[in-house]
Amino acid sequence: MTTEEMLVYTALNAWKLVTDRFDSVIAPLSEAQLQKQVAPGKNRLLYLVGHLTAVHDRLFPLLGLGDRLHPELDEIYITSPDRAFSDPVPAAALKQAWSDVNGKITAAFEKLTPAQWLEKHTAVSDEDFAKDPTRNRLAVLISRTHHVAFHTGQAALMK
């Protein structure tokens, strides 16, 4: 492995570790347990599952990696706060979506070369990317990895 490949491999490994960690928190929980709020008046665990699934699903167009699997989740889990809807997606289906999205996006990540990781993402213009070349795919991967860790910190309060 070259230095470049190893650097990318390390970042991708971190993504996997962090998503697996969130998964290990929510996988064993029952539907009733997923209804609990992480703290009084805060998001339910179920909402966090939907929110992370929708955010990861948006990575397909954002990183130019194909079509989304679950665009219908955005309105419930990104645009709206928790409890705006009365859980139109059953918990089991949501867990499945979380698993499907992560499996597919991670497989797409693994095909990218180091140079491709440094290409711009689709939400930045050529002009802005020229000014700030850190607005690349890798920065998005790292940012989304932190986002999972951020919410895992909240989910972990349920223990």
Add this chain to the structure above:
Amino acid sequence: MTTEEMLVYTALNAWKLVTDRFDSVIAPLSEAQLQKQVAPGKNRLLYLVGHLTAVHDRLFPLLGLGDRLHPELDEIYITSPDRAFSDPVPAAALKQAWSDVNGKITAAFEKLTPAQWLEKHTAVSDEDFAKDPTRNRLAVLISRTHHVAFHTGQAALMK
């Protein structure tokens, strides 16, 4: 900048963004506000500040980057749970330590080359590193960045 340098620059930028974000949560808080728990029965914000400071301070020996600034924090904020001690370090001093440690460790990070980021950290043996070359400095940086994000998710519940 070479591809290697850009990959490292992107990861280091993420570390700065995440530590700055935690900083922006705690910096404006009064001593009384830092006494609040992130959720009922959970860690106080003050403990999280001490905990992250101690964990980051341990990066100096772990990554072979010089001497620690605050080894005295470990017993209070890593080895022991919150409230085991009655806050021997005043909040203002703790905030200063957080700022000092991050300033010094980030400056040390900025001097490392891509090849040095892929060198083993000091807590792994040569033999184990040969088996798993992802046990390098970069993996530690990424892991600690997630750790900050994890606790920032908890601190953000106070809003």
